Every structure is written in structure tokens, then in C-alpha cells.
Amino acid sequence: MALHIAILPTPGIGHLIPLAEFARKLYRRHQISSTFIIPTDQDAPFSPRQQTLLATLPPPINHLLLPAVNLHDLPPDVRAETRIALTVARSLPSIRAAFKSLLSSSSPIAAVVVDLFGTDAFEIAREFQLPPYIFFPSTATCLSLFLHLLELHRTTPSEYRDSPEPFRLPGCTPISGEDLVDPLQDRSNSAYQWILHYCRRYPLAEGIIVNTCTQLEPGPIKALQLQIPNLENPNPKIYPIGPLTHSAAISNQMTGPSSSSIILQWLNQQPIGSVLYVSFGSGGSLRHEQLIELALGLELSEQRFLMVVRCPSDKSASAGYFSTDDSSDPLSYLPDGFLDRTAGRGLAVPFWAPQVEILEHRCTGGFLTHCGWNSTLESVVSGVPLLLWPLFAEQRMNAVMLHEELKVGVRVLSESGGGGAVVGREAVARAVRDLMGGDIGDRNRSRIRDLKIGAAAAIGEGGASAQAFDQLAERWKEEGARRK
Incomplete structure (x- = not known):
């Protein structure tokens, strides 16, 4: 029986593009197929370009658009991160139903992969005894910030942008407070609370897949691979599998x-x-x-x-x-x-x-x-x-x-x-x-x-990213074999 994973992207074509390429490569290289379970909201319909992108994927990769949630109670100036978070949170009943339907199919489900704002689905994955993974579509530097944010929150009493000293994450270039990610620029905003919420859950993942490579970020990747075991939960293994980019032909179609x-x-x-x-x-x-x-x-x-x-x-x-x-x-x-x-x-x-x-x-x-x-x-x-x-x-x-x-x-x-x-x-x-x-x-x-x-070289045969990609796929094959 063919092996299968579930992928949960959060809104935004910028999140969907690398996940689509990940699914494409996973099937091409290891014959592991995917189903995209896609939350939507009533005021941001799934765009024709997103549909075109998914239509370029080979037939064993399919997708399910969940019923659109209502976000009309949000203020007009709500930050994007809050809107994304609530789209996922209010879609959880539909996500549970989708997981249940997938498990009734003939293909064994080896894992659930969520993007960086999708970790509220972890409980549902665990409910069905599915190992959860995070696909982090940005840098290892940004991932390091997320994994260390709870400590920064505890030790930084004021707004990060007001810090007189740059923040020094392990292995990373020092970063001034005003250059940290946007939702960290106002600690009173709900978007900041949502980011803290996600960061508390990152150590619950079985692994974190990052769209980067050691040639681009040697220091951050080495530091993450060394320090992950020292986090509260030793589970997350870092898989730097990038760069994943789509082809010129797909760019043309979109x-x-x-x-x-x-x-x-x-x-x-x-x-x-x-x-x-x-x-x-x-x-x-x-x-x-x-x-x-x-x-x-x-x-x-x-x-x-x-x-x-x-x-x-x-x-x-x-x-x-x-x-x-x-x-x-x-x-x-x-x-x-x-x-x-x-x-x-x-x-x-x-x-x-x-x-x-x-x-x-x-x-x-x-x-x-x-x-x-x-x-x-x-x-x-x-x-x-x-x-x-x-x-x-x-x-x-x-x-x-x-x-x-x-x-x-x-x-x-x-x-x-x-x-x-x-x-x-x-x-x-x-x-x-x-x-x-x-x-x-x-x-x-x-x-x-x-x-x-x-x-x-990183994504070529024998390269570090190719090896990390293959290690992840083999781990899922072992999980799939266990479930048969």
C-alpha cells in the first residue's frame, strides 16, 4: 500500500508554495503521497493561483478545502498573524473530520505536517496517534528565535525594539530588536500572544523541517542541532532540506x-x-x-x-x-x-x-x-x-x-x-x-x-539537504510499516 502524509498549510500562497514543492519532491523521490487539508476564511477565498499551483502536482497528491470560517467579528486592523491563528483554531472541527476520513482510506498515514502557524492541530494528530511535524518555510535563524522566544519574553521587560543591545541567538548574526519579526514589535497586540502560544508548542513536534541549507546558515543550523536536546522536550529533530523552490514551468503557469x-x-x-x-x-x-x-x-x-x-x-x-x-x-x-x-x-x-x-x-x-x-x-x-x-x-x-x-x-x-x-x-x-x-x-x-x-550541492545527490530529506522519508516509511 502506498504511504501517505497529511499536510496542513495556513493561509497565504507564500506558505503553500514551499509545501507544494516539498510534497512534489517527496512523491518523486520516495513515492510518498500527500493530502493537503486547507483552512480558509470567508473573506479570503482560495485564489485561482493557489488552485493552479495545486493542479501542477501529480495525481497521487490531492487537496481538501475545508469549510470557510467566519472572521467577521475581528476588527479591520487585526494583524495577519491573529487572522491566520483564528482561521486554524476555528477550523479544528473540520480538521478532525478530515483526519478521520483520511485514516479510513487504504493508504497508511505516516505523519501530519503543519506549517509554522498550524500547531493547534497537534492534539488532533495525537488523538489519532499520528506523529506531528512542523514545516518551517523560513530561515533557521527565525526558527531559532521562535525556539528561544519564551526565554526572551521572560528576560526582556520592555519592548524588544527598545533594547539597547542586539539579540544574540546561538550561531546567528546579532539582530536588533527593531529587526525582529513584526508580531514581536508590539507585546500588547494579540498577534504577539499567538506567537508565544505557538512557541510553547514547538517542542511537542517530532521533527521540524526547515527550508534552508548549511551553505546559507551553517551557524544557526549547527546550533539548533546541538541545542534541541536541551529543550524541555527532546523530540524535535531538525531537518534542513532546502532550498525548495518551484520550477520555471510552474511559475509560468501561475x-x-x-x-x-x-x-x-x-x-x-x-x-x-x-x-x-x-x-x-x-x-x-x-x-x-x-x-x-x-x-x-x-x-x-x-x-x-x-x-x-x-x-x-x-x-x-x-x-x-x-x-x-x-x-x-x-x-x-x-x-x-x-x-x-x-x-x-x-x-x-x-x-x-x-x-x-x-x-x-x-x-x-x-x-x-x-x-x-x-x-x-x-x-x-x-x-x-x-x-x-x-x-x-x-x-x-x-x-x-x-x-x-x-x-x-x-x-x-x-x-x-x-x-x-x-x-x-x-x-x-x-x-x-x-x-x-x-x-x-x-x-x-x-x-x-x-x-x-x-x-x-546541498540538494544534489549526497548533499546535506538531500541526506536530511531522505532521513525524514525513511523515518516515515518505518512509521508507515508499523501502522500496517
Whole structure:
């Protein structure tokens, strides 16, 4: 009988993408299939792009959309982490029913894999005697923060951002309080309490799967593997199995072949290494004033660019996280005459682009990014240096690591959506020129090419990530055999 696991992603396509690639590789390499059990809420329907992503998976991998929960009682300014947490919490009866249905099928269930905000499902997994695992889609550095947060909470009396000293996690680059993950920036907010809640539960996992590799984070991974046995529960074993990124073909399908064709035709006409790709991910939003300054800075730089434009938000940098593409035209928010003045040298496209294909293209020479981990890994795998513009979540932590430790990106700014100073067009233009034509760019380009080679070795046969992946699969095969 075929072996099977259950996967519980939490809302957001950025969480779903690496889990889909994990399931794809698990089946391709070990013939272990998966069922995605997907919580949803009434105001954030499962998007067509998420459906397209799951449709690319081979048939033994399937999914179940749970009944949408009602979150209308939440205030309009509720943080994304609270909304995600309550989506899962209010879906628990449906999750239990889904697990029960899976167990009645012919395939033995070897494990339950939840993403970083899904640990409330652990009790249900234990109820059905299923070992729970966490898939952590971000860095080992961020995982280290989560595993040490209860101690930081106990020993830090004030807001973390007010700490005069940086926080020193084992094996990690020191991180200032203001660069820690967003929900830690206001300890009075419910999002902070939810993060503490999850952190208390992390040691209950049988293992923690991390989308990173030793070439990217040698210090944090070594420290986690040494220190996990000293935690309250010695169970969690760390499995660094990255980088997991999706292919150019899947990136193309999620964009739409017609749109992808137009973008790639334009890119084909540019000189090699000359184009700066600009994108803030699937959920990032700039303020309108900042979008204007960014566009004018790209124009002022006189460099070639390919820019993905989303509708701005003056309320939150994560305003697009739960939304699907709306009827508004993002290009209408750009400066008057901008598209005409930059025609030929620049291309602006609405909502989405085939990012993997763009980063792999020979004409792409840089990436202005929000520092989301999926985008970061795609850039590393493609060997493209970075301009760092973090917006929310753990992106400022990622920017610190990319700039100070890995030295593959320049941290131009730390824009925070609804607050913080607007970065002017001159600063944008200067940073773009530095990356695309200066010594800074050359150094970053050389370094990220080395990381590209190292990342490929990690996931290649005999590499550390490939070995960790295989060890995890063998552990599940043993569990499946026990259940037969």
C-alpha cells in the first residue's frame, strides 16, 4: 500500500508554495503521497493561483478545502498573524473530520505536517496517534528565535525594539530588536500572544523541517542541532532540506502563459545582465507615496527594469496578503507619464510575473526584493544579487542576514508600509546604480554565484539537504510499516 502524509498549510500562497514543492519532491523521490487539508476564511477565498499551483502536482497528491470560517467579528486592523491563528483554531472541527476520513482510506498515514502557524492541530494528530511535524518555510535563524522566544519574553521587560543591545541567538548574526519579526514589535497586540502560544508548542513536534541549507546558515543550523536536546522536550529533530523552490514551468503557469510570453519577449530583447527585476512578493504593499518615489527612482537611475506593480496601501505593508487580484488597475497608481518616459528601457506589469523564469533569465542582473524567503531562495538558486527592501513578517531579519552575514544584498532601507519615512527617488536611484553597475554589485554578484553552487550541492545527490530529506522519508516509511 502506498504511504501517505497529511499536510496542513495556513493561509497565504507564500506558505503553500514551499509545501507544494516539498510534497512534489517527496512523491518523486520516495513515492510518498500527500493530502493537503486547507483552512480558509470567508473573506479570503482560495485564489485561482493557489488552485493552479495545486493542479501542477501529480495525481497521487490531492487537496481538501475545508469549510470557510467566519472572521467577521475581528476588527479591520487585526494583524495577519491573529487572522491566520483564528482561521486554524476555528477550523479544528473540520480538521478532525478530515483526519478521520483520511485514516479510513487504504493508504497508511505516516505523519501530519503543519506549517509554522498550524500547531493547534497537534492534539488532533495525537488523538489519532499520528506523529506531528512542523514545516518551517523560513530561515533557521527565525526558527531559532521562535525556539528561544519564551526565554526572551521572560528576560526582556520592555519592548524588544527598545533594547539597547542586539539579540544574540546561538550561531546567528546579532539582530536588533527593531529587526525582529513584526508580531514581536508590539507585546500588547494579540498577534504577539499567538506567537508565544505557538512557541510553547514547538517542542511537542517530532521533527521540524526547515527550508534552508548549511551553505546559507551553517551557524544557526549547527546550533539548533546541538541545542534541541536541551529543550524541555527532546523530540524535535531538525531537518534542513532546502532550498525548495518551484520550477520555471510552474511559475509560468501561475502567471498565465499569455502574460508570461509578453514579459519574456520583452526580456529577451535586453542586453545580458542589464535588467533589475522589482517585485514585493505575493502580499507586499507599498504606500502610494512610496510607490511614486520608487518609480521615479527607477526612472532617475537610467537602468533597465522589470517591475511588478500591485495596488498600494496606506494602511499596511501586508495589505495584499489575504487578497486576490482585484478589479483595480495597479498601473494607474504610477506617476503621470512614467510608462511613456520609460518605454523600451522599463516594463511595468500588474499583479504577477513568472518570477522564476525572470530570475533565471540571462538578461536579469539584479532583484529589488521584499526579502521574503521564497523569493530569496529563488534568487540564490538563480545567482542574482539583491537590493533589500523588507516590508513585514520576518523580512527585516532576512535582510540583516543577507546583508551582514551572507553579503549578497544591500540593505537600502527598512520601509514599514503604514509608518516610517518615505525613501526618496534619489536614494532609490543611487542604490539601483550601485547594484547594477558598481563595485558593490560586482561583489554581491560574485558572492551569490558561490552560494548558488553551494545550494545546488546541498540538494544534489549526497548533499546535506538531500541526506536530511531522505532521513525524514525513511523515518516515515518505518512509521508507515508499523501502522500496517
